[in-house]
Amino acid sequence: xxxxxxxxxxxxxxxxxxxxxxxxxxxxxxxxxxxxxxxxxxxxxxxxxxxxxxxxxxxxxxxxxxxxxxxxxxxxxxxxxxxxxxxxxxxxxxxxxxxxxxxxxxxxxxxxxxxxxxxxxxxxxxxxxxxxxxxxxxxxxxxxxxxxxxxxxxxxxxxxxxxxxxxxxxxxxxxxxxxxxxxxxxxxxxxxxxxxxxxxxxxxxxxxxxxxxxxxxxxxxxxxxxxxxxxxxxxxxxxxxxxxxxxxxxxxxxxxxxxxxxxxxxxxxx
Amino acid sequence: xxxxxxxxxxxxxxxxxxxxxxxxxxxxxxxxxxxxxxxxxxxxxxxxxxxxxxxxxxxxxxxxxxxxxxxxxxxxxxxxxxxxxxxxxxxxxxxxxxxxxxxxxxxxxxxxxxxxxxxxxxxxxxxxxxxxxxxxxxxxxxxxxxxxxxxxxxxxxxxxxxxxxxxxxxxxxxxxxxxxxxxxxxxxxxxxxxxxxxxxxxxxxxxxxxxxxxxxxxxxxxxxxxxxxxxxxxxxxxxxxxxxxxxxxxxxxxxxxxxxxxxxxxxxxx
DNA sequence: CGCACCATTGATATGGATCAATAACTGTGG
DNA sequence: CCACAGTTATTGATCCATATCAATGGTGCG
Numbered sequence: 001x002x003x004x005x006x007x008x009x010x011x012x013x014x015x016x017x018x019x020x021x022x023x024x025x026x027x028x029x030x031x032x033x034x035x036x037x038x039x040x041x042x043x044x045x046x047x048x049x050x051x052x053x054x055x056x057x058x059x060x061x062x063x064x065x066x067x068x069x070x071x072x073x074x075x076x077x078x079x080x081x082x083x084x085x086x087x088x089x090x091x092x093x094x095x096x097x098x099x100x101x102x103x104x105x106x107x108x109x110x111x112x113x114x115x116x117x118x119x120x121x122x123x124x125x126x127x128x129x130x131x132x133x134x135x136x137x138x139x140x141x142x143x144x145x146x147x148x149x150x151x152x153x154x155x156x157x158x159x160x161x162x163x164x165x166x167x168x169x170x171x172x173x174x175x176x177x178x179x180x181x182x183x184x185x186x187x188x189x190x191x192x193x194x195x196x197x198x199x200x201x202x203x204x205x206x207x208x209x210x211x212x213x214x215x216x217x218x219x220x221x222x223x224x225x226x227x228x229x230x231x232x233x234x235x236x237x238x239x240x241x242x243x244x245x246x247x248x249x250x251x252x253x254x255x256x257x258x259x260x261x262x263x264x265x266x267x268x269x270x
Numbered sequence: 271x272x273x274x275x276x277x278x279x280x281x282x283x284x285x286x287x288x289x290x291x292x293x294x295x296x297x298x299x300x301x302x303x304x305x306x307x308x309x310x311x312x313x314x315x316x317x318x319x320x321x322x323x324x325x326x327x328x329x330x331x332x333x334x335x336x337x338x339x340x341x342x343x344x345x346x347x348x349x350x351x352x353x354x355x356x357x358x359x360x361x362x363x364x365x366x367x368x369x370x371x372x373x374x375x376x377x378x379x380x381x382x383x384x385x386x387x388x389x390x391x392x393x394x395x396x397x398x399x400x401x402x403x404x405x406x407x408x409x410x411x412x413x414x415x416x417x418x419x420x421x422x423x424x425x426x427x428x429x430x431x432x433x434x435x436x437x438x439x440x441x442x443x444x445x446x447x448x449x450x451x452x453x454x455x456x457x458x459x460x461x462x463x464x465x466x467x468x469x470x471x472x473x474x475x476x477x478x479x480x481x482x483x484x485x486x487x488x489x490x491x492x493x494x495x496x497x498x499x500x501x502x503x504x505x506x507x508x509x510x511x512x513x514x515x516x517x518x519x520x521x522x523x524x525x526x527x528x529x530x531x532x533x534x535x536x537x538x539x540x
Numbered sequence: 541c542g543c544a545c546c547a548t549t550g551a552t553a554t555g556g557a558t559c560a561a562t563a564a565c566t567g568t569g570g
Numbered sequence: 571c572c573a574c575a576g577t578t579a580t581t582g583a584t585c586c587a588t589a590t591c592a593a594t595g596g597t598g599c600g
Contacts, residue, residue, distance in 0.1 A: 081427065089431050107423075110514060137409065140406070149373075150373045150419055154377050167556095196579070206557060212581085244382060466546080467547080476589060480547090481547060
């Protein structure tokens, strides 16, 4: 990364950090840089560089040694695993402002997952060695990483849960619900952020099953058309909510919220 | 924890740490205390206390706020999740020397998993607040935690992979293989560390399927009798190995190892 | 000895995968 | 702007792996 690029990047970060302080708008993966001194930020960024990778490229193979932490400035990515006979599992689907290989760097040894662009991408790449050194030198940074990795872990647990004890309708419904909440719980229109077949794989089902499941969901006040999802009412997906997710929903506790403790006393009703 | 107990515990830790330096015997979860100053150790332990909990007790409910990090001094534990209709998924099965709620403490909010003893247990409990504070004050400790959590995350990824694209035989075979390697790759006798029905649940299958799968595996030079597993030869389970796991096997690279690069050139053969 | 609990075995049911054909969409070049 | 090729999504028919249901057999404990 050139001196100039570093400066621009830092400026942007600082601006956003100030923004985050005043408003409640916390952009997700800025957690990585949260609360860092200018100095620490400099150390991280001065050894980093940017890279553009076009859509559909394998950024990193499962089994490679991870040399960098990737921060997505632009574009979308999936991380995946392959079985010996070529079957693929999508572990994460991620976009702008998210990081990957953040956890892998601390696992030691080869990466258990591969990563692939699904759109043209621009990355900020921070060398793994720098990240490890800085984690050791700056406990604020280490704590930021801890927060990120535990969040990934939590998501992974939910994924295990979802694949093991939920049926396709519940999985898809829950996925849509989370998109809905991410988009702001009042927004009734959602554009699917990935190809259907990718989401299907991520949810542990085939594209055929995904398609059929979509038809089921259409009967529930939700319409899907050309990758556009339109909810008849804001509560259409509440059926798929759980107490944990409810906490992140702006309508949690409102009169119509089925999870709300006021409505059933204990968060385990329904 | 009383002054006395602290001292005994620290003495024991120090002894083990010295042991770990000289031999290659790295007991798993001592990672938590690895490389900490006496001072840091004191801080952590002086606010800790011990607790005994009998078999079958729910230590912590899914949805509770985690108040402590648990270190298992004695006994066995499972962490689990429940669906709204009562179905259970076992996330981890763990024993002596392992920790839990380590990651959850940094997730913020309620615990996404519950924990239950499966045997009589004795725990060292370190208050969550102490852990968080110490992570911030001692980057060595933070890095230890990072290592632990990323390891959990990796296991979770493998679990997702396993449930999604492996059949019951492969799952069970892989589980046995890992036990075998943990026990020292030359040990041909393994005692199942948990009840079959628990392992079954952990592997995402019913007890019935587990039982039938066991019969399949018996045809492959592995015998199981009353929770005792006996391998005809040390390579009986190699069929279920993958390049990643091979690295942790003492026989990796030997003539008969099917993963060894010498035998196929690239670690993707078979 | 008898009661629980757990594991095993057999019979049956079923959800989702697979296979196969068609349809809709995307982008490209004339 | 349309025609065409390539990709992605949908729909229908069939199959199969694993869950479920039900009965039996062990094992340990009071």
